Amino acid sequence: MATPNTASTEDKRSYYLYLIPGVLGFCAIVLLPQIANLALSFTAWKGVGIPRFVGLQNYERMLSDGQFWGSMSHTLLFVISMTIIPVVFGLVLAALLFDYIRDQFGETVSSLFRAAFYLPQILPITAAGVLWGWIFNPVGVINIILKGVGLGALSQNWLGDATYALPAVSLVIVWIQVGYCLVVFMAGLSRIDPALYEAAELDGAGWWQRLVTITIPLLAPEIFVVVLTTLIAALKVFAPIFVLTAGGPDNATLVPSYLTYYHFFTTQRVGYGAAIAVVQTILTIGLAVIFLRFQSRQAGRE
Amino acid sequence: MADTTLTSVAAVPHAVHDYRRHGTGRWFVLALLSFLLLLVLFPFFLALSNSVKSSVDYAMNGPLSLPTALDFSALVKFWNLADFSRKLLNSAIISLAVAVVGVTISLLNAYAIGIGKVRGSRVILVVLLLGIMVPQESIIYPLYYMAKATGLYDTQLAVIIIFAVIQSAFGTYLLSSVLSSFPREIIEAAEMDGANRWQILWQVVVPVLRPSLMVVGTFFFIWTWNEFLIPLVMLVSNNNQTVSVAMGLTRGQNMSDPTLQAAASLLGMAPTLIFFLIFQRTLTRGVVVGAVK
Numbered sequence: 001m002a003t004p005n006t007a008s009t010e011d012k013r014s015y016y017l018y019l020i021p022g023v024l025g026f027c028a029i030v031l032l033p034q035i036a037n038l039a040l041s042f043t044a045w046k047g048v049g050i051p052r053f054v055g056l057q058n059y060e061r062m063l064s065d066g067q068f069w070g071s072m073s074h075t076l077l078f079v080i081s082m083t084i085i086p087v088v089f090g091l092v093l094a095a096l097l098f099d100y101i102r103d104q105f106g107e108t109v110s111s112l113f114r115a116a117f118y119l120p121q122i123l124p125i126t127a128a129g130v131l132w133g134w135i136f137n138p139v140g141v142i143n144i145i146l147k148g149v150g151l152g153a154l155s156q157n158w159l160g161d162a163t164y165a166l167p168a169v170s171l172v173i174v175w176i177q178v179g180y181c182l183v184v185f186m187a188g189l190s191r192i193d194p195a196l197y198e199a200a201e202l203d204g205a206g207w208w209q210r211l212v213t214i215t216i217p218l219l220a221p222e223i224f225v226v227v228l229t230t231l232i233a234a235l236k237v238f239a240p241i242f243v244l245t246a247g248g249p250d251n252a253t254l255v256p257s258y259l260t261y262y263h264f265f266t267t268q269r270v271g272y273g274a275a276i277a278v279v280q281t282i283l284t285i286g287l288a289v290i291f292l293r294f295q296s297r298q299a300g301r302e
Numbered sequence: 303m304a305d306t307t308l309t310s311v312a313a314v315p316h317a318v319h320d321y322r323r324h325g326t327g328r329w330f331v332l333a334l335l336s337f338l339l340l341l342v343l344f345p346f347f348l349a350l351s352n353s354v355k356s357s358v359d360y361a362m363n364g365p366l367s368l369p370t371a372l373d374f375s376a377l378v379k380f381w382n383l384a385d386f387s388r389k390l391l392n393s394a395i396i397s398l399a400v401a402v403v404g405v406t407i408s409l410l411n412a413y414a415i416g417i418g419k420v421r422g423s424r425v426i427l428v429v430l431l432l433g434i435m436v437p438q439e440s441i442i443y444p445l446y447y448m449a450k451a452t453g454l455y456d457t458q459l460a461v462i463i464i465f466a467v468i469q470s471a472f473g474t475y476l477l478s479s480v481l482s483s484f485p486r487e488i489i490e491a492a493e494m495d496g497a498n499r500w501q502i503l504w505q506v507v508v509p510v511l512r513p514s515l516m517v518v519g520t521f522f523f524i525w526t527w528n529e530f531l532i533p534l535v536m537l538v539s540n541n542n543q544t545v546s547v548a549m550g551l552t553r554g555q556n557m558s559d560p561t562l563q564a565a566a567s568l569l570g571m572a573p574t575l576i577f578f579l580i581f582q583r584t585l586t587r588g589v590v591v592g593a594v595k
Contacts, residue, residue, distance in 0.1 A: 015418025127570025
């Protein structure tokens, strides 16, 4: 009796061998660097020689660093273009495509729309950035169109003017993000029983009422997922800023990721850059924990 | 009860009739959506039409008109200027290697977690996911330092190792959940036949899992292709850079020549666009997982 039992426990244990490459790799590439970064955040270091321990000095410095607070406030503004506008657009578009276009013009038309709106999401952001940089150029497409319709007075140096740079970058981000929300919402809508809509329609509910009373409440889990994932992404915006504005003009589009990069590789204030990255990490983990809790609760329910 | 049934039966033709009556409404919605669609696609159109235009044509007719004649000189010029075939090859090598290695690591992890149900699987999964969701800025400097110390700095191998590990955290998560519902009987039957664990993995599990492995590999490929920060830091020499990095460094270089810039963006977007057209269905399935990176 005892022999097969022992064998199977031993057997079970041998599964651990399969985790070795993955776990070793993860420790070397993610865990160890993460710990090293945390340690560096308590030091002053130029990237060569031995880091000098300075306690919480980097964090104290952050408190009075206008660039840091500026970058944080831009992150909050990017929540509008990363999360709020795409979620609202995504909901309305998904509802229109799902319960109107698909009904009236068929599945093919609605999936064509979906794929096209999703397109900007899959591009390398840097390539899209080159395109938009050209569109926003002082002698670029937007200003040429404005001139063409007689509104030449409105033309601006969109990315080069501190007033307009942030809204211009935000427009690009909305363009990228709407497709993501749309695709997730449309996948969610496919769970909804069409009979609900028919019943509501019979009761005389218009399209808007159906959206508010049926679609939005039923899509609550998807909305939650999209809001959290886009908030996490908003904390990490880097490539669009790098390509479009490099944080300028006058720091008007500076974000924490770019500031970290700047301190690591331009000013060589590695300890300070690390400290900013730590703050970003803590905020991200906070959001990620909420997200994972929610995901496992959803999985438990299914 | 009977009443309800009757009304719902009656409702169907009524609803159809109702839509017909609102015929103008439906065309209005279609027109509105099509307009939005054109707005979204307009930048692509601009990139395409201006990259096949001659500079003279652009200077005379501006960016909005269609090219008077097809002129590929801007495309050719950017291709040579950026050594674009080299960049394409680099991106393809790195992304493909990451897909293969990443999927293998994910598979091994998921075998232990999903089928082996080793103790602590849940903790492992959560740690893997958290580790991946944190901003890459928080690991980039130590990675940069390690790469320099080991002589891997400015090699594609460094980027391949880093992304194979990072992507495999997602892969482990995805494949573990697929494998946790893998039919026990199949594995037990193979054990009866005397197959050992390693043989069961490759001869029993992998053939069944092949479609999921392909899906995960496709994600890894495109995610790696589009990555920017880590390749930017790791690959300094022109010969090692990826398409995404080359695009990031194009900023400001060609402002003086608009057709060249249009050509650059078109070439930068084209590979992913083609990839998307081929794998559209697969790629839209992975959106949520992809977004938390």
